Amino acid sequence: MISLSQILDIGKKSLSSHQYALSVTGQNIANVNTPGYSRQRAIFQSDIPIDTIPGPVGTGVKIEDIERIRDQFVDTQVKDQLSQVGEWDKSSSLLTEIESILNEPTDTGLSQMISDFFNAWANVSNSPEETGPRRVLVAKAEVLSDTFNRLKEQLQSNITNINKDIEYKVDLINTKAGEIAQLNGQIVKSEAGGQTANDLRDKRDKIVNELASFANIQTVESDDGSVAVYVNYKVIVDRLSTVELTTEMTDRAGVKMRDIMYNGEKLEPQSGELHATLYIRDEQIPEYIDKLDTLAGSIIDEVNTVHRAGYGLDGTTAKSFFSGADASSISVSSAILSDLSLIAASSTGGPGSGNTALQISKLANSLSMNDGTATFADFYSSTVAEIGATTETAGIMLDNENALLTQLKNYQDSVSGVSLDEEYTNMINYQHGYEAAAKVVSMANGLFATILGMVGVS
């Protein structure tokens, strides 16, 4: 036979289970806007029955577990996708910065400066005896040189900024690795009893995702609940200990670059923000700087070669027009700056001859670049177009990867996200269950009173 106290017990357990469930519901509702929160569900489980005659009788309900609703598979997909998005986002923003430095197609970019420069030579050839056109020529040449100087400088300062960014991101990675290690400790302790430490796990996952946008992250969970974290297959968190990433400045072709180091070896993440950053800094920006240098160098060489064969107004010959050899050093020779009559416009020494100046102005049409297949303007415009195409691709890739990420996140959300309507509905259910349980308690209480009344105790 079942004792009355067992009935009371059933009621009591139901009350407490439903109360528990309500608090979980409350927790879900409270955390509807918490980023990275996975909804929890109280698992009702019928308690172990007791064997009696005539048969086993139930002992009520208990909360077996607070389940954290999570889909591991889609979580991993989201983490990997975050790396992709991080990579293209950084790539797109760095490249957009670079193409805006160029300021093309406008009439104030380098392309215009090159046109103006060669046209100024034509004007000198039209009036080789006069100072006016020479003055204009020197002004245009100085603007051209300044533009080259400035463009290269800005690209180089991009490298400097990237170096700073890398330092900062590495610090951030180390900090977050430390946080994960700490959380590992807390989770291991809390799960020793057999329960899942839901909120701590949520927190840890959130930090892992933050890391994922920087680089390609791999995670391996062990049985005790701790997670080992790898950056580009190199371990940075193992249970409670971490391995720190460091950075080191190296000099590559005269430019200072900061590398990421892992135990003395260079670390080059294969995806994520850092991958894009390193690739752009190590490959693309130097390539663009190189192109600027090549262009400036060619202009200097071609102009000087023709110029040296010509004669100035004072009859001198074999003088250079430009000094310097690349985009940062190109400038008008100081001799010419102080004496405009040294500009060799004449092909023979006669003041009325502007034929050397004419020849120089014709250099604009000569195929001096790319092994004799492109003019200066062609070379530059195709470089700009290339940068534009690369930037456009990065933008398109970013859009695509973002779309995929949104899809994955939506799916993740549909699994783990809190739906207020659902929680309210559950709340009503659990309320009813609680009320019903109270009725059971009060009913059992009534039975007690009846029995006591039976034996004359009032």
Add this chain to the structure above:
Amino acid sequence: MRISTNLLSRNVLAQIEQGQERLFWNNQRIATTKRIQKPSDDPIGTDTAMQTRTNINANNQYIENSNNAVSWLNSTEMAVNNLFDSLTTASELATYGASDTIGPDSRKAVGNEVNQLLEEFVDNANSQAKGKYIFGGFQTLEAPYETEENVADQNISGTAYDTPIDLTPPAQMLRGTALLTDTTGTITYTEGVDYTIDYEEGTITILSTGGMLVPNNYLIDYETQISGVKANSKGIDGNILRQISESETMTINISGNEIFKTSRGADAFQALINLRDALYADDTAGIETAMGQLDDARELIRTGIETVGSRLERLNSHIPNLEESQLTRKADLSRVEDTDMAYESMELQKNQIALQAALQTGISIMQLSIVNFLK
């Protein structure tokens, strides 16, 4: 699919953001009138736009160069026409001077006219355009032709006062260059006080009111009229070039060596000098020879006129072509670079409507909640 609360609101937000971004770029493109805001908007279009700009800039310069050439050629045309006219007049004078019906005095007068023509001719040969000598080749800052005058000296036997003494013809004196001294050269006499000179006749008269004695011998030095014309020793050759298109370079100048005084013998200056001197010397045979030389010289100048004329003609059709292709190129550039206002405005309206719709529907679904219905 299970829709969580956040999924709903995040999606609504994303749609609104996208809508706003589209409107932003619509607005940018309309306000700046540029379809290509940065190279990544249209890389190939950027390449085309940059190349077209380069072409337009170069073309502007060719137009400038061509106009510059026209201005030079116009000055040249005027000068060669004047030169041709001078020689035509000289021929007419020569014909008159060669006829049997006139005497030595008339011939002398004609000779003076020819001398005038000669001086004008030299001036025109030294014509300038904007301060540059047009017939001087590369030596544009120095006059290409310089006149030579002989310094002659003669012994004069002063036999009587106030009687004109002939100077040896065809010595024609340049005014103000006479220097009359005694035979030792120590005493100098003053023109107008001690003696007078009749430049037309080529005679000198000793004044009785002056300080000269007769009979006596005196020495007179003077410069004659132009005896020769020589070119600048630095050389007057050199082709002045103008680039009038990407593939065409044009010589704009004619050097004096090509039309006045060439190695083939025609020499306009010498022809005029010979004619003048023959007229002064009353030498009809010499006049006839000079006439032949004049004809050769005129022929040469005529070819110069033709050269200038054909160059100007070429430029007259070339410049409008350049200007027209400039218009075409600018239209091309606009087509690549500029915003299609009509299209963009329509897109703007479309996107505005889309954004409004997104806002309205988004808000309305976000407001639906079971809480509204719970009692």
